[in-house]
Amino acid sequence: MTSVTENQLVGRSVARREDPRLLTGHGRFVDDIELPGMLHAQFVRSTVAHGLITAVDLTAVRRVPGVVAAFTAADLGLGDITARLDRPPAEFVPTAMPVLARDRVRYVGEPIAVVVARDPYAAEDGLEAARVTYESLPPVTCEEQALAPGAALVHEEAVRNTLVDVSLFATEGIDGIFENAPCVVRVEARTGRQNALPLETRGAVAQWDAREEQLVVHTCTQIPHQVRTVASRCLGLDERAVRVIVPDMGGGFGLKCVVGREEIAAAAAALRLRRPVKWIEDRKDALSASFLAREQHYTARAAFDADGRILGLDADVVCDMGAYSCYPFTAGIEPLMAAGEMPGVYKVPAYRVRGRAITTNKAPTAPYRGVSRPQYVMVVERLMERAARELDMDPLEIRRRNLITDFPYTGVNHITYDPGSYLESLDLCEQALKEAGWYDRQAAARAEGRHIGIGYSCFSERTGYGSAAFAARKMQVVPGFDLSEVRMDTGGAVTVTTGTMSHGQSHETTMAQIVADALGVDLAKVKLHQGDTDRITYGWGTFASRSITVGGSAVRRAAVKLGDKLRAIAAAEWGVPPEETELARGRVRRRDEPGIELTYEHLADIAYLKSHLLPEDIEPGLTATAAFDVTTDGTFSNATHGAVVELHEGTGQVEILAYVCVEDCGVAIHPQVVEGQCRGGIAQGIAGALFEQITYDAQGEPSATSFMDYKVPTAHEIPDVTIHHLETPCAFTETGAKGAGEGGTIGAPAAVLNAVNDALRATGVELDTTPITPETVHRALTSPALEQTR
Amino acid sequence: MNDTSGLGDDAQLITLDVNGTSYEVITAPRRTLVDVLRHDLRLTGTHVGCEHGICGACTVLVDGLPSRACLMFAAQAEGARITTVESLADADTGELGDLQRAFSDHHGLQCGFCTPGFLMLAQGFLTERPEASKEEIREVVAANLCRCTGYQTIVEAIDACATARRAQRAAGTEETSCN
Missing domain, CATH: 3.10.20.30 (Beta-grasp domain)
Structure with a gap:
């Protein structure tokens, strides 16, 4: 180590750098941006789920007072948004998503034309005057319809409405294993379609800058560089002629880590009109016409020996991806995650999986926090519980017999898991619920005829997917690495840029902690800049819990390099080798004589303002750049969640009485932030388990288009969460950290579902599908089996 | 313009x-x-x-x-x-008010988009009902949506602020009575 760390900031919950502006109303979100001469865009959207467009008449729109322009696809002539996998046609069918629908619409809410007006109210008036006529086609609204022989096709090129169909692993002899196993259990599970629901809807402000010859697009995206790529290609501009700037973001959760059609259309309108154009999505469009996720159907079975050791896992996963493949991930995002990682934390010796993405006449899907892992963890944990019941074993004992304990462990899915605390987290979670008296209270409640259940989920979460992991999915554009630049100005203040894009995760604080430690400067000396494609050459943004693992490692490497340069300048001043120097609290000092030191301000003065003093082999300036990629399979955070629920007979309500999370994300840069990620993630997992579902009628009309119909849980429904930390540092990230963004969401549905099933034990009813509605619970609690036990 | x-x-x-x-x-x-x-x-x-x-x-x-x-x-x-x-902040110095500080201390905000709404909700409620219990605060917090925090730290922040304000008032009263 070259830096002195007596005042180390990593590991401390320092005051968040983001807070003061956000607490005083001085954040700058996209709708806060106001440019001179700015116009406002809204979209004419399809009112049918599936049809051919026979005419789009915008004549009346253009006459509406305040409307400045209205454009169809033909008016703008934009390229399509197309994401691809490098897989054979039998495994993947690429489909083009036009920025505006041309001749065909595939979901209610699909954008057909953009109306630009002097103010947002006039733009809405304009929408009312649009006349679109359709020739209706039969809507495909569910898996059953999509896969039926002779079904209408959402995309003519996608036979059986199937975009992705992969069969993987198929361990030799797996059929024999199932035939001969003493215990085989099955689960058929469905999970509801959800909206990731950032509280800030999507939006963009675009403006042509004639002087810079650049289209400047302010947009709330998790992936600024990828928006730049798509915008430049759709618009026929050089990539350098597009600058994407991301202001403060009101959440994303994956919904904003794909390129949206409307942000490109708004940019095209601004380019055409040579005036700034703002588009702010309303909540109805956000719920029905943005990106959705999570509608999956699992048919799974697992074989066990008589001692409860798992012998094999066999699963079929069908993901309803809606009308289009998202960029850059494609419709493979959900099935490939599920198929690749389903064995999870257990030692599964034999595995076979088929994963499919089907296309339907519903709004398309994007990754949503956890991506398939909340679903397959739920299915695997249900299989564990069912096997425990079949074999009359304790449900935690059966998990203990199967959890991976020897690391690194290479699974049947060809993934190598780095060290974690799978068993330890389960033990601690059980102990926490026992010590809090929940097992005693459950017994007492049962004696009173009340329905209290305790449920667990064990899981790990691959974080820091590097290019190797994404390449294994055969994406045509392969995410993975990230870049950072750290520079010091003439006065010793430090600027950090990164290709990641915080939207609630506190990177302005945590990245600054990493840099401040590496250089030995105060936190206040360091400022992070992110979300500007002109400030950093490239980046992959923030998703997949990658920012601290990948971005944080790049940031630390760049900071260390800058420190090396400071040492080299000081060493030259002293005429000693750089190895004989070290960094210490804003100074470089001599190792042999620590009393001899030079301040960073002094060295910066030399580097910039007295560069004639520098030896020939040291370039002027104080700038360092670094890249980081994960070349292994990634690093796995892990956790065990424990939930206690009570089912209320009269109402069918599921009340969560207690929730414990034992998590291990390696070195926690900022423990309070990690806890915040856990709690917020758990709330979203509970939302999926009990409340939220985007529904459609038989015609494909969405029926949850406001918060009256889409039940987002409040402080009423979300319990306090007790968090315990374990720390298994990652060996190959620069800080020892693993990712922490998604785990909460991954573990919660399984824990809640298992707790509900535990509470239903006396009824003989087992539930495997989410959301668990009050109606389902009420029906289970009035089942005949329960009556017999009374 | x-x-x-x-x-x-x-x-x-x-x-x-x-x-x-x-x-x-x-x-x-x-x-x-x-x-x-x-x-x-x-x-x-x-x-x-x-x-x-x-x-x-x-x-x-x-x-x-x-x-x-x-x-x-x-x-x-x-x-x-x-x-x-x-x-809410001091108009001259920009210094955060006690409720704002409590939100920061308790990590009652992440992306910060819902935060102004929760601050004003809490400010109005605590003015009306300074003696509010944590359970009453939770009920009121359930009036707004937050997608990041899971609400616990928002409730804790408001409760901590209410508790501190009560302590301050009690100290003030004592001081007055001593005089």
């Missing part, structure tokens, strides 16, 4: 009292209070999350009571005292 006012023949001149300052605004009758606050007065701390009164991101105080600024026309607010998040 770009024209976002949506003015038509029916434009009207209204006077709004916001954070103790009187503003004259020419506006169309259909413009909501939140749009006028944000886009005419440029007080962009108040946010818009749903425009149908559920999420509470637009919560401001109208005559001291938490109200949804997306469900009111600006013209309806004439004659009322409007208070927004911009009023």
Whole structure:
């Protein structure tokens, strides 16, 4: 180590750098941006789920007072948004998503034309005057319809409405294993379609800058560089002629880590009109016409020996991806995650999986926090519980017999898991619920005829997917690495840029902690800049819990390099080798004589303002750049969640009485932030388990288009969460950290579902599908089996 | 100045009292209070999350009571005292108020989009009911939506602020009685 760390900031919950502006109303979100001469865009959207467009008449729109322009696809002539996998046609069918629908619409809410007006109210008036006529086609609204022989096709090129169909692993002899196993259990599970629901809807402000010859697009995206790529290609501009700037973001959760059609259309309108154009999505469009996720159907079975050791896992996963493949991930995002990682934390010796993405006449899907892992963890944990019941074993004992304990462990899915605390987290979670008296209270409640259940989920979460992991999915554009630049100005203040894009995760604080430690400067000396494609050459943004693992490692490497340069300048001043120097609290000092030191301000003065003093082999300036990629399979955070629920007979309500999370994300840069990620993630997992579902009628009309119909849980429904930390540092990230963004969401549905099933034990009813509605619970609690036990 | 006012023949001149300052605004009758606050007065701390009164991101105080600024026309607010998040910090020094500090201390915000709504909700509620218990605070917090925090730290922040204010008042009373 070259830096002195007596005042180390990593590991401390320092005051968040983001807070003061956000607490005083001085954040700058996209709708806060106001440019001179700015116009406002809204979209004419399809009112049918599936049809051919026979005419789009915008004549009346253009006459509406305040409307400045209205454009169809033909008016703008934009390229399509197309994401691809490098897989054979039998495994993947690429489909083009036009920025505006041309001749065909595939979901209610699909954008057909953009109306630009002097103010947002006039733009809405304009929408009312649009006349679109359709020739209706039969809507495909569910898996059953999509896969039926002779079904209408959402995309003519996608036979059986199937975009992705992969069969993987198929361990030799797996059929024999199932035939001969003493215990085989099955689960058929469905999970509801959800909206990731950032509280800030999507939006963009675009403006042509004639002087810079650049289209400047302010947009709330998790992936600024990828928006730049798509915008430049759709618009026929050089990539350098597009600058994407991301202001403060009101959440994303994956919904904003794909390129949206409307942000490109708004940019095209601004380019055409040579005036700034703002588009702010309303909540109805956000719920029905943005990106959705999570509608999956699992048919799974697992074989066990008589001692409860798992012998094999066999699963079929069908993901309803809606009308289009998202960029850059494609419709493979959900099935490939599920198929690749389903064995999870257990030692599964034999595995076979088929994963499919089907296309339907519903709004398309994007990754949503956890991506398939909340679903397959739920299915695997249900299989564990069912096997425990079949074999009359304790449900935690059966998990203990199967959890991976020897690391690194290479699974049947060809993934190598780095060290974690799978068993330890389960033990601690059980102990926490026992010590809090929940097992005693459950017994007492049962004696009173009340329905209290305790449920667990064990899981790990691959974080820091590097290019190797994404390449294994055969994406045509392969995410993975990230870049950072750290520079010091003439006065010793430090600027950090990164290709990641915080939207609630506190990177302005945590990245600054990493840099401040590496250089030995105060936190206040360091400022992070992110979300500007002109400030950093490239980046992959923030998703997949990658920012601290990948971005944080790049940031630390760049900071260390800058420190090396400071040492080299000081060493030259002293005429000693750089190895004989070290960094210490804003100074470089001599190792042999620590009393001899030079301040960073002094060295910066030399580097910039007295560069004639520098030896020939040291370039002027104080700038360092670094890249980081994960070349292994990634690093796995892990956790065990424990939930206690009570089912209320009269109402069918599921009340969560207690929730414990034992998590291990390696070195926690900022423990309070990690806890915040856990709690917020758990709330979203509970939302999926009990409340939220985007529904459609038989015609494909969405029926949850406001918060009256889409039940987002409040402080009423979300319990306090007790968090315990374990720390298994990652060996190959620069800080020892693993990712922490998604785990909460991954573990919660399984824990809640298992707790509900535990509470239903006396009824003989087992539930495997989410959301668990009050109606389902009420029906289970009035089942005949329960009556017999009374 | 770009024209976002949506003015038509029916434009009207209204006077709004916001954070103790009187503003004259020419506006169309259909413009909501939140749009006028944000886009005419440029007080962009108040946010818009749903425009149908559920999420509470637009919560401001109208005559001291938490109200949804997306469900009111600006013209309806004439004659009322409007208070927004911009009023909470010290006007001269910019120093955060106690409620804001409590949100920061407890990590009661992540992305910060819902935060102004929760701050104004809590500010209005604690003024009305300074003795509120944590359970009562939780009930009130359930009026707004947050997608990041899971609510626990918002409840804890407001409860900590309420507790500190009570302690401060008690100390103040003691001091007074000693004198």
